[in-house]
Amino acid sequence: MARAGKGGQQPPAEPAAEPPATQPSAAKPTAAKPEPAASQAEEVPAGPPKTASILAAARAEKKRGPLSKAEAGLLPGHDESRIEEAIPRPAKPVVPPMPAKPAYAQKKPEGAQPKVDEGRRGVLAMLSAMVGTSLGIGFGALAGTAGLWSLGLARYMFPNILTEPPSQFKVGQPSDFPPGMVDERFKAAFGVWIVNAEYNGQQMIYALKTVCTHLGCTPNWLESEQKFKCPCHGSGFYIDGINFEGPAPRPLERYAIRIADDGQLEIDKSRVFQEEKGEWTNPDSYVILRWGGAAGLRASQARADRARWFAASSLRRQVDRRWAEALR
């Protein structure tokens, strides 16, 4: 149709291209269509659209945009050659001439640069921009605040209060732990075995931490095989805690143990002794009972106190020095 061929804004009666009108008043656009199409037929050759046609288009309910090639192709009676014409292209706008360049944008003459060392000038200029200009101050304040906030956030993630069961607890009289015994009564609640066994030729009582040194599971004490065996990956430890099979890299750890004032054994979980660091020679990691009964208790306490005093005293350093000289 001639009107469609002219690339009208509202192609008339296009049942193939458009679904049934969901826009209200199909009558209105059809009434408005002939007007813009007719006015377009008059003026299409050249020039900006007339006011009348713009108003007519605005009054129309349907706001149509340009036709795509597919839609133009679907119009009845189209032929390939008219598709290019069917696509309306906006008229080329009239471009005013470029204004003259202002003074600040003029190219500077070559010889006008000051003869200054570029590197130092650059740093100074940068520093002065950072603290001198309000932009620099503003962003500097932002960076400072962000840094402080990040530090505060990191500190926030570490609470000041830990809710943990007390690390020191009493487990009973030394006579409750006969030689050769691995006591599991405190394994579930406190995570510790109280063991009375021989280590380095000495019969002693020590407290083993129930955490496998491989990845942290809880081993089981196998009485018939006299070994600790971890169910997770099969690490095995002797009764003294030394690892001998499986992936465990080091022996079980000991907790500090001592005889309290009332004669009971007291475990302190806040101190840990590791054999591979040689810490099992520390007298705080075991209790030796050479005699039974109250006398034995006093004797072990006294011995432990003396050992502790000696280890820390200057007398020990003198003895060590004398031994070193003697052996040289």
Add this chain to the structure above:
Amino acid sequence: MPSIGETVRNSQIWKSIFRHPMPLDRRNRIVVMLTNFFLHLHPVSIKKQGIALSYTWCMGGVTFFLFLVETVTGVLLMFYYRPTLQWAFTDIQALRDVTSLGILRELHRWGAHAMVITVWLHMYRVFLTGSYKPPREFNWVVGVILLLLTLLLSFTGYLLPWDQLAIWAITVGSNMARATPFLGSEGPGQQLLSIGGIDMITSASDARFGLLGARFVGEETLNRFYVLHCIAIPLAVAMLLAIHFWRVRKDGGISGPL
């Protein structure tokens, strides 16, 4: 006599919600895609190879879909789950009876497994099609960070049922943090961060403690992982996803040349 539909569509209420005519012709389709908040996340038109499954595998899209599924099912689970020692395990079990379908918890879990699988496949596809090459290198970096956050979501969510599997998995997994260089209480260089002879990095102040909130996996850890899993990490993922999609669009669209 205008129909009801026409009266409604002419009303001011309708026009205030839907500002533009129905997208039934090309112009209005473009206009609606550009001006609708949800639809503008997609480009107006994409190239045909953008939807070719053999080109893209659609794994990125599937991963995003699973993320939305996880968010929705996760929020629904939050109505019936309490992250305390007393209730966590029981609530997860009870979800089977309390909720009407009975498989909401399973849906969340299967979705999590599927999302991890699809995110790896997506990464593999991007590698095979060379979609990491300049100028798309940084988008690859953003994608790797998203992968790590997905794995962290799985890690933190794993603890929430508070069963034996959960507790020991997190214990073993977090024990590794003790060996972090400088920031772990049993790692190399731990003594370097000491002020005046006092160790700054101890078992109560190292990276592992910051992750667990305590010196062992307990109630503090459950709460901390709950907040990380439900709020902190999803927010970070959402922000990075927005950047990830933006960069794909700006670099020529999905499966498109530059």
